[in-house]
Amino acid sequence: MTDHPLRNTPSLDAFWMPFTANRQFKAAPRLLVAAQGMHYTADDGRSVLDGTAGLWCVNAGHGRRGIAAAVERQLATLDFAPTFQMGHPVAFAFAERLAEIAPGGPEAGLDRVFFTNSGSESVDTALKIALAYQRAIGQGTRTRLIGRERGYHGVGFGGISVGGIVSNRRVFPQLPGADHLRHTHDPARNRFVKGQPEHGAELADDLERLVQLHGAETIAACIVEPVAGSTGVLIPPKGYLERLRDICTRHGILLIFDEVISGFGRLGAPFATDFFGVVPDLVTAAKGLTNGTVPMGAVFASRTVHDALMRGPDGIELFHGYTYSGHPIACAAGIATLDIYREEGLLTRAADLSDDWAAAMHDLRGRKRVTDIRTLGLVAGIELESRPDAPGQRAYDVFVDCFARGLLTRVTGDIIALSPPLIVERGQIAEMAAVLGDAIDRAA
Numbered sequence: 027m028t029d030h031p032l033r034n035t036p037s038l039d040a041f042w043m044p045f046t047a048n049r050q051f052k053a054a055p056r057l058l059v060a061a062q063g064m065h066y067t068a069d070d071g072r073s074v075l076d077g078t079a080g081l082w083c084v085n086a087g088h089g090r091r092g093i094a095a096a097v098e099r100q101l102a103t104l105d106f107a108p109t110f111q112m113g114h115p116v117a118f119a120f121a122e123r124l125a126e127i128a129p130g131g132p133e134a135g136l137d138r139v140f141f142t143n144s145g146s147e148s149v150d151t152a153l154k155i156a157l158a159y160q161r162a163i164g165q166g167t168r169t170r171l172i173g174r175e176r177g178y179h180g181v182g183f184g185g186i187s188v189g190g191i192v193s194n195r196r197v198f199p200q201l202p203g204a205d206h207l208r209h210t211h212d213p214a215r216n217r218f219v220k221g222q223p224e225h226g227a228e229l230a231d232d233l234e235r236l237v238q239l240h241g242a243e244t245i246a247a248c249i250v251e252p253v254a255g256s257t258g259v260l261i262p263p264k265g266y267l268e269r270l271r272d273i274c275t276r277h278g279i280l281l282i283f284d285e286v287i288s289g290f291g292r293l294g295a296p297f298a299t300d301f302f303g304v305v306p307d308l309v310t311a312a313k314g315l316t317n318g319t320v321p322m323g324a325v326f327a328s329r330t331v332h333d334a335l336m337r338g339p340d341g342i343e344l345f346h347g348y349t350y351s352g353h354p355i356a357c358a359a360g361i362a363t364l365d366i367y368r369e370e371g372l373l374t375r376a377a378d379l380s381d382d383w384a385a386a387m388h389d390l391r392g393r394k395r396v397t398d399i400r401t402l403g404l405v406a407g408i409e410l411e412s413r414p415d416a417p418g419q420r421a422y423d424v425f426v427d428c429f430a431r432g433l434l435t436r437v438t439g440d441i442i443a444l445s446p447p448l449i450v451e452r453g454q455i456a457e458m459a460a461v462l463g464d465a466i467d468r469a470a
């Protein structure tokens with residue numbers, strides 16, 4: 027595309043873009059060339075307010091000097107070192123720092139950290155740890171993995187098997203034995219709710235039904251996002267997660283929280299585990315782990331799970347890992363990120379802003395064709411009436427319009443999702459609501 031109108035833009039042909047309608051995008055590209063604080067700069071020089079923290083990951087805002095300096099220092103000191111039968115101090119230091127803020131606090135004991143490079147890898151790692159744990163404690167018949175409809179757990183074969191996104195599953199084979207709970211979105215009973223919906227805790231009993239159907243002795247683990255993000259901000263009803271925890275405990279099923287989005291302050295506590303006060307056995311993380319700067323993921327495992335594997339025969343306890351597990355550059359970025367979170371109180375800042383956030387977002391109620399608004403912490407899902415002839419088109423139009431007017435949003439089906447960096451100011455929240463409201467009016 028050498029005739030592309032944007033100067034200094036390379037040809038768009040070679041990059042096969044992920045999760046993108048490539049032909050549509052390349053006909054009318056949206057390119058970001060710089061970022062600082064709460065704003066991106068588009069390639070035509072326009073400033074674009076970041077309503078989505080990139081892809082739910084830039085929690086401390088863009089262009090953080092502390093992270094850049096740490097990465098540069100680390101690159102110059104130790105650019106790479108293996109972590110297979112070798113080690114380097116930065117990975118141990120980062121794991122220790124993470125253990126200090128591990129989900130659920132010290133009592134939860136979720137302070138053994140396995141490093142990966144992405145959310146998808148964290149999910150597949152957590153599922154494999156669960157299977158290995160069950161085997162290690164003599165429960166090797168437990169091979170079934172339970173997920174949830176409308177769950178998003180990345181794109182590995184494990185993740186798409188427990189995930190509940192049809193287009194993610196249609197083309198590819200699934201792990202045998204995966205099964206699913208129903209999702210918790212019930213617009214008939216819960217609409218325009220600020221925070222957790224009142225109705226639907228009993229949906230957790232789906233797990234009890236699957237236990238009756240398959241036998242507890244076949245089920246290794248159940249994985250859910252505490253708040254489903256990518257499928258449109260589905261917030262768990264009051265009591266739901268507690269009930270799921272209880273059923274898992276009674277039947278020897280490990281509970282995994284996928285906190286790739288909810289981790290690192292999104293809800294107003296360090297993790298959703300802390301926010302809801304429900305403690306799983308494994309927690310996945312990524313994204314905010316390095317403020318989105320260097321690809322990295324992590325799995326927090328409980329001491330119970332970890333120690334069971336460490337009690338096995340001498341040798342490799344978990345036959346799993348990545349060349350880049352605990353990559354020094356990622357770890358350096360991660361430590362610098364945690365420093366910023368701590369110094370600026372970002373892991374709890376969403377709690378201070380969440381009332382204003384909810385008020386601004388729920389003010390969009392009453393705009394034409396807005397059928398639901400859901401908010402928690404610094405997340406919002408604004409659902410629009412689906413166009414029968416073109417499902418998803420209306421929200422997509424809103425997304426494109428917002429971008430043209432200087433606001434980055436995220437679209438998923440007929441839902442607009444917002445999740446700004448945790449450094450967002452109140453004025454910027456108002457600005458987001460105003461731009462979005464206008465775009466919704468135009469799309470109606």
Ligand code: PMP
Nearest residue numbers: 144145146178179180284286287
């Ligand atoms: N789990 C959840 C809950 C996610 O939101 C995502 C990404 N949006 C993933 C897993 C996958 O992460 P990644 O894209 O880094 O592989």
